[in-house]
Amino acid sequence: MKRLFNNRPVIAALVLPGILVMVFAMIIPIGFSLYYSLTDWAGIGKYHMVGIQNYVDILTNDSTFWRSLFNVFVLIVVTIFIQNPVAFALAAVLAHVSHRLSRFFRTIYFIPAVLSVVVITALWSNIMNPSFGILNKFLALVAGQPVNISWLGKPATALGSVIWIIIWQGFGWALLFFYTGLMTVPAELEEAAKIDGAGPWMTYTRVILPFMFPIISAVVVIDVISSLKQMEIIFLSTGGGPGDLTQFTAVYLYQKAFVASQYGYGNGLSILFVFVAVGLTLIVQRLFKTEGAVE
């Protein structure tokens, strides 16, 4: 019996195809990337091996790189501390209204998450257009005079606007995760808390949130990963500008490789980025593990 559960050929047949595809399309390119990051290749023509010079330059001399990491960090913070609480509160509300109403609203709230990033970026770029976008027209109605703010172009508002677009799309997923998580909370738990005289605030903070800890930690990990990977929305709207203010690491490495023809340098950025991404993810996972799960 046991032998059937560790039947080597079967295991190999099950696991290898998938692994091979991943190696082919992910690991090998990263290997290439590592190799090229040690050169000064411009994408075409000859190149020389320059060892770790690219890495040195990136870490000591590249303010854009650090700015891009900073922006990723800002996005993570906003996602965890603004998007998630709002999504959670909304999920809690929806968990207590009628089932039909709840489904109706949940469906609507999830719609942005279903759209292509190209559509979303084009959509919001038009909305935030200083000349004909409805955002300024709406503000003009409220303020009583023409408003011409360039949301994506002004240094003061650019990062916030880009983050808004990203949050707008991701909100649906957060809501969904929290809602389904809330659905798994046994009714008895809530009942017991009520009987003990706990108000809604107490119930949530002392009973429900701890119960949902695994879900919350999963959501946080997903938030970190997706914040790191944000590229298309920024690329298609501001391109990282004005200046470096909306630069994100994934956009930056693409621009360095494809636009500035600094292929070796761009690959160095990629490798560093992979390290940051993997490292950050592991740290966050560790953090949540040590805090102890209720289950």
Add this chain to the structure above:
Amino acid sequence: MKKILVVLCVLALTAVVAGAQAKTALKLGDNLPDRTSGMGLVFETINAEFKAANPGVDIAVESYPDQPWQEKVKIYVAAKQLPDINKYWSFPGMFKPLIDASMVQTLDKPAFDKLGYMPGALESNVYGGKLYGLPLTADGWVIYYNKKLFKDAGVAVPKTYDDLIASVAKFKAKGIIPAVTDGKDAWPLVITWDALTEKVNGDFKRTQAAFDRKAKFTDPDFVKGATLLQGLVKSGFFADDLMVSDYGASRNLFGQGKAAMYVMGTWEVGLGADKNFSADFLANVDAFKFPTVAGGKGKVDDFMAWFGGNIFVNATSKNAATGVKYLEYLAKRWPALAWEKQAGYPAQKVTARPTDTPLAKTLLSVGNEAKMTSDGPPSTDRSDAQFKDDIQKAAGELCALIITPEQYCAKIEAAAAKAAARK
């Protein structure tokens, strides 16, 4: 066994026959997604004519907007998949790497000398004594304007920089955007800086001197040019969304009659014939020469002009010979067709026609009246791709009011020093 042999023979025969009848499939890559007007239409016409004259040839076109096309070329070159014929740019920073990678087919210069190219046109595509590409357009920096909007706001055609600034208040009072340009890609901002700097120092050669490290970009004339450029932004001359307005968006604002001026190159001569815009706009679009600066040495007939757009054949393609034939045909038909369809300012001489739009006539005369032209491309394109990225970024920061003109010039200076070290 016999059956298999028969089958194989039949297959082989069909293959041979098919091969003999196979058409040469020419792949053409360019930055002209719109095939219904302007340069796209000209190419469609030429392609059709070439196919008719050469029945064994088929042409497949791949088009992207400007920036994505530049990126695609880099990818293609890296993967050795470059199309047979490519519309590209003759700038050293862009073209020379391709030449060095042996991807560009040399052309026989004497064959093209007699085709009416303007002085310096073919030379702009000569590297190491050999001709590598054919220039398509003569590019000059002007300011397009909408006569009707000027009349509505009571503004006269600006002759000086101060006129430009003074017009801002008058346009804004009427709810008209004074001027637009492609701020997102930043290179128009750099070209405007080049133009302003020359109006200050009256000497186009200063830029190259700085590149050759005989002068510095932090010298007062360059700083003054940057100050003037930033001054335009600060005064509200450009639309509020300058920095996120890309090429199409800014052109569109002008064409829809929302902006009074459009700072761009002579390749936009087609604005006067673009059917996407209202008849009202078409009747009122014109251009004026880049204004002078008070106290500056540059004159109004100093024309910031260069030969940017070119077309070349991929040397590694197996259809290179057919490609060269195509180029030869193109060179003969291009000037007449391009001017007739108002697709651009050809790099070959054209004569004004009675049916030319007022805009076309103006641009032709601007070119003819020019007493001095720049000795090469704008600053963005006098060095390598990395420098181009650096300067565009710096220009973006300058016009987003994040850095001062002095800091801008310092950045350019540093970038130029690094570029020189890379040579």
Add this chain to the structure above:
Amino acid sequence: MTKAFSRKAIGKTVLYSLLTVLAVLQLFPLVWVFNYSIQKTGDLFGPEFFSLPVHPQWNNYVRAFVDGKILTYSINSLIIVVSAVAITSVLSFCIAYACTRMSWKFRTAVLAFVSLGMVIPIHVTLLPNFIWFGMFGLIDTHLSLIIPYVAFQLSFSTLVISAQLQSLPLAMEESAFMDGAAYRTILPRIIAPMAAPAIVTAMISSFLSDWNEFIMANTYLASDDRRTLPFSIIRFQGQYASDYAVQFACMVLVALPALLIFFLFSKWIMAGVSAGAVKG
């Protein structure tokens, strides 16, 4: 009594208005785009905040459909995405099964390796893959997208499915083995149906991601007749930059398939997420 009642009523109205406001926030952008997609481009520049079209220009949709090459691009998207999703589901199911219900030395390591795939940014692999795939002549073919789509979706799918598989009792297989069945019948006939919610969730998630994927499609595909749907919007940025109304119509057309799938399968998505992500 009445005081408590009216407080509750006020509370409820506040709540519902909040929900509605948020719903409007999520929906209004799309409504706005749709509204202006049937107007003339010039109308967009008017000072009104929101105006209903007097003469709906449905022709904009025709032009968007034709000039955006919606049909060609959609067919390509369909071929590529359906293949990728099918392959992903099968492979991730296999890996999830092997790593959760079979015992061997490396099963946690493999699972960790596979889930690490979620962290790798796509953009890091773009140019290397272009050259690497090029060596096999894959560039500008459907395979050039199917392979990376599978590779990148494998992680999430495997995680979701393994979460569900972990909760199934081992007894499932035992009785089948007793009857002498082999793996190739047990897996599809017995285990897969039990893991159906997770598999469906994984499939829908992969579908949506792959359908909307842009940057890889933009890099690996060249010929116009191979491109996928997201590209049609890009077509309009150069050529029809002047014609916003047609651009908006194109955006609506591109968004429709995903929205349709979503409405059809929303029950599954919501149900599947609970089975998968919650346990994970």
